[in-house]
Amino acid sequence: MIFNKKIRILSLLGLLISASPTAFSQQSDIKLQIKPQACIVDKLGESCQLVLHADWQSSMAVDLCLMQQQQQLFCWKQRKQAKFDFNVSLRETTLFSLVDGQQQILASTKLKVSAANNKKYRRRLRPDWSVF
Amino acid sequence: MYKQIIGCLIFLACSSVAAAECVEDSESCVTVGQWHLSVAAGYGELSNPLYGEEDIELYLLPSISYYGEKFYFDDGTLGYSFIELPDLTVSGIVNINNQSVFFRRWHPTNILQGNIMSSFSGDVGKLSADISKLPKRNIAVDGGIQLNYYFNNNWAFQSRLMHDISGVYKGFNAQLKVDKKIAVTDDKRWQIFLSLGGDWLSRKLVNYYYGLPSKRLELSQVYVGESSFNPFVSVMQSYKINEQWRVAMSMKYQYLNDGVTQSPLVRDNYTTIAFAGLVYDF
Numbered sequence: 001m002i003f004n005k006k007i008r009i010l011s012l013l014g015l016l017i018s019a020s021p022t023a024f025s026q027q028s029d030i031k032l033q034i035k036p037q038a039c040i041v042d043k044l045g046e047s048c049q050l051v052l053h054a055d056w057q058s059s060m061a062v063d064l065c066l067m068q069q070q071q072q073l074f075c076w077k078q079r080k081q082a083k084f085d086f087n088v089s090l091r092e093t094t095l096f097s098l099v100d101g102q103q104q105i106l107a108s109t110k111l112k113v114s115a116a117n118n119k120k121y122r123r124r125l126r127p128d129w130s131v132f
Numbered sequence: 133m134y135k136q137i138i139g140c141l142i143f144l145a146c147s148s149v150a151a152a153e154c155v156e157d158s159e160s161c162v163t164v165g166q167w168h169l170s171v172a173a174g175y176g177e178l179s180n181p182l183y184g185e186e187d188i189e190l191y192l193l194p195s196i197s198y199y200g201e202k203f204y205f206d207d208g209t210l211g212y213s214f215i216e217l218p219d220l221t222v223s224g225i226v227n228i229n230n231q232s233v234f235f236r237r238w239h240p241t242n243i244l245q246g247n248i249m250s251s252f253s254g255d256v257g258k259l260s261a262d263i264s265k266l267p268k269r270n271i272a273v274d275g276g277i278q279l280n281y282y283f284n285n286n287w288a289f290q291s292r293l294m295h296d297i298s299g300v301y302k303g304f305n306a307q308l309k310v311d312k313k314i315a316v317t318d319d320k321r322w323q324i325f326l327s328l329g330g331d332w333l334s335r336k337l338v339n340y341y342y343g344l345p346s347k348r349l350e351l352s353q354v355y356v357g358e359s360s361f362n363p364f365v366s367v368m369q370s371y372k373i374n375e376q377w378r379v380a381m382s383m384k385y386q387y388l389n390d391g392v393t394q395s396p397l398v399r400d401n402y403t404t405i406a407f408a409g410l411v412y413d414f
Binding site: 045120122126 | 153154156157159160161162163164165197199201204206207209211213216221223278280282311325327368
């Protein structure tokens with residue numbers, strides 16, 4: 001929680017909330033949409049915490065699970081659609097996917113984490129004034 | 133002194149806490165791809181341990197550095213970091229050997245000093261030698277490897293092994309150093325940096341700079357240098373006034389061991405550096 005206070009999410013890309021394209025699966029007619037699709041943190045490596053809205057539809061009733069990278073979040077049985085909100089904490093661009101019982105990806109979409117400050121830092125290898 | 137250094141290293145190794153990655157520009161972290169320039173204006177002295185030479189006064193100390201993803205230049209040291217982890221950096225480096233600072237008025241580190249000695253203008257104290265017969269001590273360039281290990285954000289260890297790549301003294305030198313950072317105030321506006329370590333100089337290095345060669349002098353005047361481990365302790369404190377200005381003070385004491393001090397050229401068994409002034413970060 002203390003860490004949360006440190007995190008300054010500068011802005012969420014509003015336009016993505018209103019008009020983000022739906023991710024279509026190549027292998028099925030299942031559509032997965034996650035909003036927003038981007039999060040901006042102050043510096044790379046910082047955590048982006050937000051509430052995501054997920055929405056998927058299928059032409060037929062299916063068993064599937066929503067995955068965050070390799071982590072299983074939610075599962076449904078014999079459903080044609082679902083709409084729900086959930087909390088996530090992300091440090092890097094993350095793939096969300098719907099998989100079937102054989103772990104085959106039916107649909108997926110990425111949530112991009114980018115930094116407002118793209119500067120990189122590294123350790124200084126000499127102290128100040130080490131002239132001598 | 134050796135036992136103290138080893139004891140300190142063991143303590144650090146046992147009490148290590150993971151070092152955090154750099155996430156902002158600070159005293160110990162720099163922005164990649166940017167030049168960093170600062171100038172310290174004030175007063176200080178570098179003591180000269182040689183007979184017949186005066187201490188070197190310091191008025192202006194510039195600091196310039198550039199860090200790329202791998203390559204870096206920092207106050208005369210050119211380096212390439214081929215291993216860079218959050219707590220470990222290993223670099224190949226090239227720099228100018230500092231031993232010649234006592235012998236050369238045009239040594240790069242002497243450029244902005246007020247009181248510059250003349251090269252071997254004084255007497256050779258422990259014997260009566262014709263100093264005009266002594267060969268000049270040339271500036272040497274060293275190349276080698278440097279390892280920086282960060283126990284945590286406040287404790288660090290550095291070691292380096294260097295070899296003369298300019299063919300001047302044809303020997304080695306090495307350094308071991310432990311650094312401790314202390315934040316006096318919670319906002320890190322006032323910080324103290326302590327260092328404890330030592331420089332090892334090979335026999336060839338000592339002999340080149342502090343030896344008296346048989347070719348130029350009578351046998352009774354000849355001195356052949358021995359390798360020397362010279363421990364040092366330093367303290368630097370910095371008080372940040374604002375983003376550009378800070379007040380800083382630095383002191384270093386280095387003990388010179390027998391290999392150096394038995395030379396007839398050497399008067400003192402130590403060197404000191406002290407400086408206090410205002411620093412402007414550009």
